[in-house]
Amino acid sequence: MDLSLLTIEIATVLLAIGVLVIGLLIPREQRFGLGYLVTIGLAIILFVSFGYYGINATAFEGMYYVDDFSIFFKQLILVAAVLVTLAATLYVKKMGTNYGEFFVMTVFAALGMMVLSSAGEFITLYLGLETMTISFYILTGFKKNDSKSAEAGIKYLILGAMSSGILLYGLSLVYGMTGTTVISEVAVKLAEMGSLSPAMVVGMVFLVAGFGFKISAVPFQMWSPDVYEGAPTPVTAFLAVGSKAAAFAALIRVFMIAFPDYSLQWKMLFAALAALTIIIGNLVAIPQTNIKRMLAYSSIAQAGYIMTGVIAANAAGVRGVAFYGMLYVFATIGAFTVVMNFSANTGSDEIRDYAGLARRSPLLAAVLTVCLLSMAGIPPLAGFAGKFYLFSSIVDQGYLWLVIIGLLMSMASVYYYLSVAKVMYMADPVDDSPIVVPAGAKAVLLITMIVTVFLGVYPQPLSVLANLAANSLFF
Amino acid sequence: MEIFNTIANGLRDWLMGSLGFSATATEIITTAVWTLVAILFVMINLIILVWMERKLAAYFQLRRGPNRLGPAGFLQFPVDIVKVLGKEDIIPANADRFIFKIASTCAFITSLTAFAVIPFSEGVALLQNLNIGIFYFIAVGSTATLSLLMGGWSSNNKYSLLGGMRTVAQMISYEIPMVFSLLGVVMIAGSLNLTDIVNAQKNTWFVIPQLIAFIVFFIAATAELNRGPFDLAEGEQELVAGYMTEYSGIRWAIYMIAEYGNLVASSAIISIMFLGGWNAPFGLTFIPPFLWLMLKIYLVIFVFMWIRWTLPRIRIDHLMHFGWKFLIPVSLANILVTGIGVYVYRMITL
Amino acid sequence: MLTEYSGIPIIIVWAIVFPALILGASKLFHPKNPTPVKLQTYECGLETQGDTWVQFKISYFMYALVFVAFDVETVFLYPWAIKFQSLGLFAIVEMFVFIAILLVGFWYAWKEGALEWM
Numbered sequence: 001m002d003l004s005l006l007t008i009e010i011a012t013v014l015l016a017i018g019v020l021v022i023g024l025l026i027p028r029e030q031r032f033g034l035g036y037l038v039t040i041g042l043a044i045i046l047f048v049s050f051g052y053y054g055i056n057a058t059a060f061e062g063m064y065y066v067d068d069f070s071i072f073f074k075q076l077i078l079v080a081a082v083l084v085t086l087a088a089t090l091y092v093k094k095m096g097t098n099y100g101e102f103f104v105m106t107v108f109a110a111l112g113m114m115v116l117s118s119a120g121e122f123i124t125l126y127l128g129l130e131t132m133t134i135s136f137y138i139l140t141g142f143k144k145n146d147s148k149s150a151e152a153g154i155k156y157l158i159l160g161a162m163s164s165g166i167l168l169y170g171l172s173l174v175y176g177m178t179g180t181t182v183i184s185e186v187a188v189k190l191a192e193m194g195s196l197s198p199a200m201v202v203g204m205v206f207l208v209a210g211f212g213f214k215i216s217a218v219p220f221q222m223w224s225p226d227v228y229e230g231a232p233t234p235v236t237a238f239l240a241v242g243s244k245a246a247a248f249a250a251l252i253r254v255f256m257i258a259f260p261d262y263s264l265q266w267k268m269l270f271a272a273l274a275a276l277t278i279i280i281g282n283l284v285a286i287p288q289t290n291i292k293r294m295l296a297y298s299s300i301a302q303a304g305y306i307m308t309g310v311i312a313a314n315a316a317g318v319r320g321v322a323f324y325g326m327l328y329v330f331a332t333i334g335a336f337t338v339v340m341n342f343s344a345n346t347g348s349d350e351i352r353d354y355a356g357l358a359r360r361s362p363l364l365a366a367v368l369t370v371c372l373l374s375m376a377g378i379p380p381l382a383g384f385a386g387k388f389y390l391f392s393s394i395v396d397q398g399y400l401w402l403v404i405i406g407l408l409m410s411m412a413s414v415y416y417y418l419s420v421a422k423v424m425y426m427a428d429p430v431d432d433s434p435i436v437v438p439a440g441a442k443a444v445l446l447i448t449m450i451v452t453v454f455l456g457v458y459p460q461p462l463s464v465l466a467n468l469a470a471n472s473l474f475f
Numbered sequence: 476m477e478i479f480n481t482i483a484n485g486l487r488d489w490l491m492g493s494l495g496f497s498a499t500a501t502e503i504i505t506t507a508v509w510t511l512v513a514i515l516f517v518m519i520n521l522i523i524l525v526w527m528e529r530k531l532a533a534y535f536q537l538r539r540g541p542n543r544l545g546p547a548g549f550l551q552f553p554v555d556i557v558k559v560l561g562k563e564d565i566i567p568a569n570a571d572r573f574i575f576k577i578a579s580t581c582a583f584i585t586s587l588t589a590f591a592v593i594p595f596s597e598g599v600a601l602l603q604n605l606n607i608g609i610f611y612f613i614a615v616g617s618t619a620t621l622s623l624l625m626g627g628w629s630s631n632n633k634y635s636l637l638g639g640m641r642t643v644a645q646m647i648s649y650e651i652p653m654v655f656s657l658l659g660v661v662m663i664a665g666s667l668n669l670t671d672i673v674n675a676q677k678n679t680w681f682v683i684p685q686l687i688a689f690i691v692f693f694i695a696a697t698a699e700l701n702r703g704p705f706d707l708a709e710g711e712q713e714l715v716a717g718y719m720t721e722y723s724g725i726r727w728a729i730y731m732i733a734e735y736g737n738l739v740a741s742s743a744i745i746s747i748m749f750l751g752g753w754n755a756p757f758g759l760t761f762i763p764p765f766l767w768l769m770l771k772i773y774l775v776i777f778v779f780m781w782i783r784w785t786l787p788r789i790r791i792d793h794l795m796h797f798g799w800k801f802l803i804p805v806s807l808a809n810i811l812v813t814g815i816g817v818y819v820y821r822m823i824t825l
Numbered sequence: 826m827l828t829e830y831s832g833i834p835i836i837i838v839w840a841i842v843f844p845a846l847i848l849g850a851s852k853l854f855h856p857k858n859p860t861p862v863k864l865q866t867y868e869c870g871l872e873t874q875g876d877t878w879v880q881f882k883i884s885y886f887m888y889a890l891v892f893v894a895f896d897v898e899t900v901f902l903y904p905w906a907i908k909f910q911s912l913g914l915f916a917i918v919e920m921f922v923f924i925a926i927l928l929v930g931f932w933y934a935w936k937e938g939a940l941e942w943m
Contacts, residue, residue, distance in 0.1 A: 017929050024936045506832045510839040560847070561854040568864040569877075584840040591836050605830070610903055631877045632866045644885050647892040654899045661906040720867060725851040729844050792942035795888070799940045803895075803931070807924065810902075814909065814917050821910060 005059045005066045008049050008074060009114055015041040016107040023100025031099040035089035036440075038103040039082055042110070046078040053465075056472055062182055063121040065253075072322050072469035073117035073249040080241045080329045081110040087337040087444040088234035091344055095143055095232060102142060106238065109135035113246035117253075122171040122181040125250055129167070129214070132246060133160050136239055140231040152230025159213070159223040167210025173203030174258070186258035196262060204262075207254065208269055214247035215303045218277040228296035233343065236292060237336035240299045241329045248306060248321060256313055256473065263313050270311050275405050277304030282409040286416045291339055292349050294416065295332070298375060301413060302328055305390055305406060312393035318470035320393050323463055324386035327374065327455060331383065334371040334448030337441055338364045345435045351420055356429025364435060365424045367445045372417040374452045377410050382455035389463070483509070513590050517736045524735050525552045528780055535784040562724035567630065570721065574629035579722065579729040581622035586736035589615045593743045594670050596753045596764040608669040609661065612744060613654055616699070619737065620646040623701075626730070627718035638717020641707050641791060645698055648795055649705075652802035653695035656688035659813040660748050673752030680751040684816075687809045689749045691802055693778075696741045698798070700734070703783035707791055738776060746771035887939045891931070898927050 003010070019038055023031050049071060056067045085106060092102050112132030119125035137160060141153020175181050177200045178189035190200075212220040228236045255266055281301030288294035306328070309321035341364060342357070343349050358365040374383035387410065391403045437445070455462055483505060490501045526541070526549055533540025541548030566575055592608045605611055620643050627639015661667060663684060664675040672681075682689045698705040709717045719730055746752060750771045753764030762770075789797075866873045901923065909916045934940060 013926075017926065020933060021929060024933060502831075503835060506835045507839065510836050513836075514839065514843055560851045561856075562851075563855050563857060563859075564848075564851065565859070565863060567866050568861070569866055569873075580841060580844040583844050584837055587840040587843075588833065588836050591833065628878075630866075633868060633873070633877050636877055640881060640885055644888055648888060651892065651895045651899075654896075655902075658899075658902055658906050661903065662909065665907055665910055667903065667907060724855060725848055729847070795940070795942045799888075799891075800935065807928070810924070811921065814921070817910060818914065818917055 002057075002059065005055070005057055006064070008045055008052065009111065009118075011045050011048070012042075012107060012111045012114065015045070016104050016111065019100060019107065020104045023104070034100050034103050035085055035092060038107060039085045039089075039440075042078055042082045042085065042107070046075060046082060049075055049078065053468060058120060060124075062184065063119075063124050065118050065120045068468040068472035069253075069318070069322075069470070070114075070118040070249070072465055073245060073325070074114045075465075076245050076322075076326050076329055077110050077113045077117070077242050079326070080238060080245070080333060081106060083329075083333045083337075083444050083447065084234050084238045086440045087237075087333070087340060089440050090438045091232070091234055091340050094344060102139070105135045105139050105142075106234075109139065109238065110242065113242050116246040117249035119250060119253070120183055122175060122183070125183075125254070126164075126168060126171060128246075129250070130164065132243055133164060133214075136160075136235070136243060139235040140227055140239070142232050142235065146230075148230040149232060150230075152227045155223060155230075156227045163210055163213030163220070166206050166213070170203045170206025170210055173199050173206065177203065183254060183258045187260060190259065191261060196265075201265075204259065204266060205269075208266065208273070211247055211251040211254075212273060215244050215251070215307075216300050217273050217303055217307065218280045218300065221277070221281070221300045224300060225293045225296040228299070229290060229292045229349075233292070233336055233340040236296075237333050237340075240295070240336070241332050244299070244303060244306075245325045245329070248310070248325065252310055252318060252321065252473070255310065256318075260313075267311050267313060270307055271399060271402055274304045274307035274311060275402055277301065277307065278406055278409045282413045282416075285413070288416075289351055290349050291351050291354065291420070294351065294420070295335055295339070298413065298417075299332065301409065302332075302375060305387060308394050308399070308402060308406065309390045311399060311402070312397060314393065315467075315470040315474045316389070316393040318473055319463070319466045320386070320389035322466035322469045323389050323459070324383075326462055326466070327382040327386045327452065330448045330451045330455075331371040331374045334367050334445060334452065335375075337444050337448070338368040338371075341437050341441050342435065346431075351423060353430070354420065354423050355427035356432075357424040357435075360429055360432065361435040361437065363437065363442070363445055365421075367449045368424065369421045370449050370452055372420060373414075374456070376414045376417045378414070380453070380456050382452045382459065385456055385459040385463075389466075510587075514587065517587070517590070517732065517739065520739050521732055521735045522552050524738065524776065525555075525731075527776070531777070531780045532784045535781075556728070559725055559728045564724045564726060565721075567632070567721050569631040571629040571631065574625050575721075576726075578622055578625035578629060579726045579733070581625060582619065582733035583729050583736075585615055585619040585622060586733040586740065589619075589740045590736065592669060593740060593747070594673070594752075595743075595768055597670065605668070607667045609657060609667050609672070609744070609748070612669075612740075613650075613657070616737075616740075617646070617650055619699075619733075622733075623718050626722065630718070630721035632721050634716075635718050635720045638709065638720070642701065642718060644791075645701070645705065645707060645794060645798075648798040649695040649698035649802070652691050652798065652806040653699060655803070655806035655810060656685075656691040656695065657748060658806075659685045659688040659809050662810070662813050662817055669747055669752075673747055673754065676751040676754055680749065680754075680756075682749040682751075685749065685809075685813070687805065688813075689745075691806050691809070692749070693745065695798075695802065696745065697779065697782065698794070700738055700741055700779070702738070702779055704786040704789050705794060706783075706788060707794060738779065739772065742772045742775040742779070743768070745775050750775070884942060887934075891934050891939060894927065894930060898924075 015038065019034050019041075022037070023034055052066065052071045053068055055071075058065055058067075085103060088102075088106075092099050095102075109132050112128045112130070112135060115128030116125060116132060117128075119128055137153060137157045140156045141150050143149035171181075174186060177197055178186050178193075180186055180189055190196075209220060213223070216224040228240065231239065255263075259266060278301055281297050281299075281304055285294050285297035285301065288297060306321055306324055309317040309319075309324065311317065312320070339349065342354065346353060357368075370381065374381040377383040377387040387406070391406055395403050486505055486508065487501055490496045490504055491498070496504065529551075530540045530547070532538075541551040544550040544554055566572060589612055592605050592611050623642045623646075624639040627635040627637075627642065630636070660672065660681050663681065664672045666672060666675070675681075701707075701709060707717075709719065719727060722730060746768060752771075753768040755762060755764070755767050866877075902920070905912075905916065905920050909920065
């Protein structure tokens with residue numbers, strides 16, 4: 001067994017433990033500086049991970065994949081973690097106690113996501129999932145003295161535990177029917193069995209429900225607005241991108257490798273879910289007055305778009321998921337960083353308080369506009385390219401109706417995204433005081449804006465990586 | 476001990492041959508009979524131990540102790556049992572009746588099931604081939620916590636609840652060093668089976684290479700048994716007998732049986748894991764193995780009683796600090812040293 | 826004697842029957858005349874005040890949490906302890922890494938005061 005395959009994960013664990021230990025050694029008030037350490041550490045790991053493209057091996061006798069697909073998603077997670085930790089440093093300082101733990105838990109959540117995206121076996125998958133969600137339970141309720149945060153933490157804990165239970169039940173049913181927990185062997189055993197037994201169908205449905213919760217697809221989305229609203233904003237950003245992307249990675253691996261013979265059945269299921277998710281996510285986002293809730297519903301809708309790539313069940317679809325997932329990271333974290341800094345200055349998350357933001361802080365207004373428009377899929381921005389990849393992968397598979405729903409709802413989404421922009425640019429500010437943005441957050445804002453614009457104009461580099469990832473899954 | 480196996484085989488032959496039982500039924504009946512023997516064993520030990528405890532306590536305190544009934548007051552406790560049988564069974568009006576009633580029985584179940592794996596000499600145990608022997612003992616032993624908490628909670632008495640909670644805190648705290656210290660022995664013996672572990676001590680008792688583990692285990696066992704100086708759960712002066720406050724008559728007696736059963740079981744485990752089990756020291760093989768083990772068990776029990784009646788009760792914060800901040804690091808270090816030691820030893824000898 | 830685990834249920838049955846027997850025997854002898862005063866909760870002669878089943882001190886819970894981490898660790902340690910002699914240096918190092926990770930957590934709990942009895 002070659003342990004060097006696991007370098008990224010081992011480095012992440014060491015980083016987390018190292019930060020925990022250092023946090024204990026330095027005085028409590030200075031611990032917020034650990035955020036920079038974590039950012040640098042994660043950035044180094046991200047840089048190193050580029051060397052792992054093209055290995056396409058498995059560790060632990062097939063239980064753990066180290067292929068381009070998992071590396072791509074690990075990079076996605078690392079990018080998200082780097083941006084979040086960089087943007088969060090001062091927010092965490094303002095939040096009060098336990099700076100060290102906040103970053104340690106963030107790294108552990110990232111570790112769980114990495115394991116989830118690499119898992120080649122159900123137990124490993126579940127282990128990764130739990131590492132991720134348990135870290136998020138803690139992070140969500142991190143503002144101990146804020147009743148909204150505590151409420152969000154408890155809500156997420158209860159619903160998350162239930163959904164994990166459902167997922168686990170589904171996994172155990174699949175294991176019970178096939179006698180193996182290794183994902184690639186499930187397909188072999190299923191082919192031998194010839195037909196789907198009822199228990200197997202129940203197992204698959206439970207898997208869809210369990211993953212559906214993690215990616216917050218309708219009708220399993222009920223937790224996300226409340227949790228997104230209550231959780232500390234950096235956590236919300238990480239939760240929205242990281243846990244969703246990792247769950248998509250696991251979902252793609254499970255359904256495309258374990259159940260390829262029954263893709264017709266689960267494609268139908270996912271198509272229905274995707275349609276519902278896109279429609280409800282976008283329509284409910286319109287009347288929202290709180291920006292975090294609005295972004296929560298918009299992220300539900302985004303999950304619906306990403307699901308179309310799963311429905312395609314081929315390399316083009318997976319490429320679309322990978323590509324869109326990465327864009328979504330930048331757009332979402334950019335938007336949430338704006339929210340984070342705005343509320344740090346004004347203490348408000350209401351959209352109407354964003355009036356005249358363009359005059360108070362042109363940077364914040366510009367980044368928020370670019371990110372929102374990218375999510376809506378307006379042409380020169382990256383979101384357009386992503387949606388193009390996603391929709392084109394299913395259009396020739398008889399899912400034209402879904403594409404039409406997606407396009408219509410994208411147009412609807414432009415309405416509520418632009419109404420935020422309108423408030424920011426057209427309305428007069430209630431309070432003229434400029435908004436102070438710390439350096440770290442400023443860097444994050446610039447990065448997200450530049451990447452979003454750049455990839456919209458020139459998507460080639462990312463799409464090469466996404467292609468690699470997709471092809472490694474269908475070798 | 477040959478005689479036990481002879482009896483068992485005779486019983487088996489009689490059941491299968493003369494009475495025509497099937498093999499399974501024979502096995503069930505044989506085990507049932509042996510369990511009854513184990514219960515009798517516990518009861519006989521109980522009688523001896525209570526007498527011993529009272530006598531020793533008296534002598535440590537310069538008294539005479541029971542001395543009226545029978546030789547040296549030996550019949551005092553059998554008579555006490557008869558008295559207890561005639562005592563009224565009081566269940567407080569506020570108690571959680573169901574849990575209150577079953578709590579003492581639960582304590583007895585854990586006590587008796589813990590006995591099942593203890594081999595009293597080569598091949599004499601209720602479950603003799605249980606390959607996870609010591610692990611089973613730990614697992615069953617740790618459930619004892621629950622029955623004490625059940626008693627403390629269901630009494631609906633503040634002293635009882637405090638006693639029950641303290642029992643839980645104390646027992647889970649001392650379970651970790653206890654389990655870790657046994658690990659050193661398991662690492663050297665390479666087996667969890669108690670018979671194998673005893674046979675591995677033919678030449679050297681494990682108390683010599685594992686002295687630290689032995690001391691840690693002894694202390695932890697004292698705490699697990701709720702005996703002085705760790706008897707905070709019962710603390711007569713502060714908690715009026717803790718979880719047992721509301722118990723009276725025969726239910727109280729069942730708790731006592733379980734407690735002394737645990738004492739014998741723990742002492743037997745100490746003798747087996749560290750003191751060579753039924754192996755005779757200095758080549759004194761004319762004493763049969765069974766008696767050797769009993770001698771060692773009674774020696775260990777004597778030390779338990781000696782400590783109990785010598786040292787004052789410690790405070791709960793000291794108790795917890797001692798367990799968590801001293802015993803656990805020490806027992807972990809012991810694992811580390813043992814691991815390296817065994818590895819180096821194997822490198823030298825192989 | 827029965828093989829391995831099948832003897833355990835028999836022992837448990839006996840362990841239930843035996844207390845039941847002596848409880849039954851005691852029932853034949855013991856008097857039964859409860860009075861309200863006799864059935865009161867005994868709290869050293871004072872009348873009991875307030876509810877007993879209240880929220881309990883949090884530090885008990887902290888110990889229980891740390892305990893769970895250690896208890897799960899032992900489940901991994903025991904199989905390792907049996908076989909580590911034949912597994913060689915790799916197994917030793919790996920287990921020490923495992924213990925070291927747990928020790929970091931233990932140290933954290935210690936330093937953050939989870940092990941203080943307040």
